[in-house]
Amino acid sequence: MASTPRLVVEVFEHVNFHGRKITLVESIPNTTEIGAQDVISSIKIYQGPGFTASPNYKAIFHEHANYKGRRLVLAPGFYPNIHEIPYNFGDAITAISFSPAAHPTPPVYGAVPVVIEVFRDVDFSGQRSLIMRDVSSMFEIGMNDMISSVRIQRGPNFPFSGCHIIFYEHVNFEGRRINLDLNSREFQKSVRNLRELPHSQSFSDIMSSIKIVPLGVFRVLIVVGDNLTGEPAVLQSLTTLEGLEFQYTTVHINDNPDNRGDPNNAIKLSNVTLSNYDIIWFTWFATGHDGEYFVEDADDAIKDFVRKGGVVWTSAMDNNIVPPDGVHASETAWRGDWLPVDRHPIDVVGAEDANVTITEDGQKTGMFTWPHKINVDNLVTDDHWVTNDPSYQKLVVREDNGGPIGIQLQWGDGYYVGFAVDTRDAHKTAVAKPLIENTLCYLASLAWQTSPRQPLKGRYRTSQNNDIMF
Known part of the structure; x- marks a missing residue:
């Protein structure tokens, strides 16, 4: 044990320094020794009593045991969420070391498909701002309702198929819109006066949000x-949306005809190669219902799919999967081991349809306004999520009890996204169709950045070394 530690490191199980805390002052080759393998989500690093003897000391967090794999190098400071893009190292730490010579891991901005310059005045003059990712409110950059000219050029991660840039009249991607596209053969596009665009006479100086859509x-x-x-x-009817293309494979995993299954076509999900897909879409009650659980054979494969960058969507889940045993449980319960519930606890409880509210996090996704404005109270909701784990973003909540209806969880490089929508009949499905369309677009925007099948992920992997996160 170091008698005069140069650094004191506190690692936390959850983001924002919540959950179990472990304090370290010396290297550890395998975090299983302290019960913290792959469960660290936030970090505090303090200067210790011996820091002045070696003021360049850094803490190094390793992906694999014995100090192998990717590295995250951090100087003294507070890091409330290492799941996020600048580091993207949450739940991935298996060894910790200290070194006086290591260079800190710089924050990484993330993918930049296009670079947009917006100007207050025509002819690219006046106040200017640079935009390289979605802006849900132009108030954030001090240019709400004041853009008159625009320049767009390819970014370093320009997609092979091109990119759509959508300018909206209102914040959170609402109201009228104008599309400016950069196709696969174009390197830049300039509009010296937005009033000169067709049908845009009344659109100049009223832009309030911008969405970038890599194709x-x-x-x-x-x-x-x-x-x-x-x-x-x-879903199968939605092969093209907003310039995005979708290819579908449908599998039935319930072979019980007495429980609304398909004995003639059902297969085990474990027989499907999940890495062939960017997105897994669990339809209403897909993972289990009415006393049966259908994905036990694929629980670990699903988590691995997400950890490596895949995206999983889930519609409403059934809370009636595990029957009461009369000893430990007196009521039926949900089961969801395809989620990392051991690290990030969550449950599903029985509920009737209710009015709901989109949270600020939900609005920023654009999932409820792009390409359609969704009135969430028209949707029919079902059994909903319950969790106190701050790692879950609550996108939509019930008005009566605040229970989450829509959630998002980053796990490794990928994401789980869910909304407790009921699609058990033609009417409920028809009402949900605009949400399904929006969700596909949103999931594609995530998968473009994270899926191992997408060109971007491959480009990053060939251009980065082990010390830089991506």
Whole structure:
């Protein structure tokens, strides 16, 4: 044990310094020794009593045991969420060391498909601002309702298929819109006066948000566990949305005809190569319902799919999967081991349809305004999520009890996204169709950045070394 530690490191199980805390002052080759393997989400690093003897000391967090794999090098400071883009190292630490010579891991901005310059006045003059990712409110950059000219050029991560840039009249991607596209053969585009664009006479100086849409082709695995759902037919009709292309494969994983299954076509999900897809779409009650759990054989494969950059969507889940045993449980319960519930606890409880509210986090996703404005109270909701784990972003909550209806969790490089929407009949499915369309667009925007199948992920991996996060 170091008698005069140069650094004192506190690692936390959850983001924002919540959950179990472990204090370290010396290297550890395997965090299983302290019960912290792959569960660290936030970090505090203090200068210790011996820091002045070696003021360049850094803490190094390693992906694999014995100080191997990717490295995250941090100087003294507070790091409330290492899941986020600048570091993207949450739940991935298996060894910790200290070194006086290591250079800190610089924050990484993330993918930049296009570089946009917006100007207050025509002819690219007046106040200027640079934009390289979605802006949900132009108030954030001090240019709300004051853009008159625009320049767009390819960014370092320009997609092979091109990119759409959508300018909106209102914040959070609402109101009228103008599309400015950069196709696969164009390197830049300039508009010296937005009033000169067709149908834009009344659009100049009223832009309040901007969405960047990298184009591509995305493979979606539709998983069905209850034959009542109408989602597969809707999804399969949506082959092109907002310039994005979708290719679908549908699998049935419930072979019980007495529980709304398909004995003739059902297969084990573990027989499907999940890495062939960018997105897994669990339809209503797909993972299990009415006393049966359909994905036990694939629980670990699903988590691994997300950890490596895949995106999983889930519609409403059933809380009636595990029957009461009369000893430990007196009521039926949900089961969801396809989520990392051991690290990030969450449950599903029975509920009726309710009015809901989109949170600020939900608004920033654009999932409820792009490409359609969604009135979430028109949707029919079902059993909903319950969690106190701050790692879950609550996108939509019930008005009566604040229970989350829509959630998002980053796990490794990928994401889980869910909304407790009911699609068990034709009417409920029809009402949900605009949300399904929006969700596909949003999931594609995530998968473009994270999926191992997408060109961007491959480009990053060939251009980065082990010390830089991506």
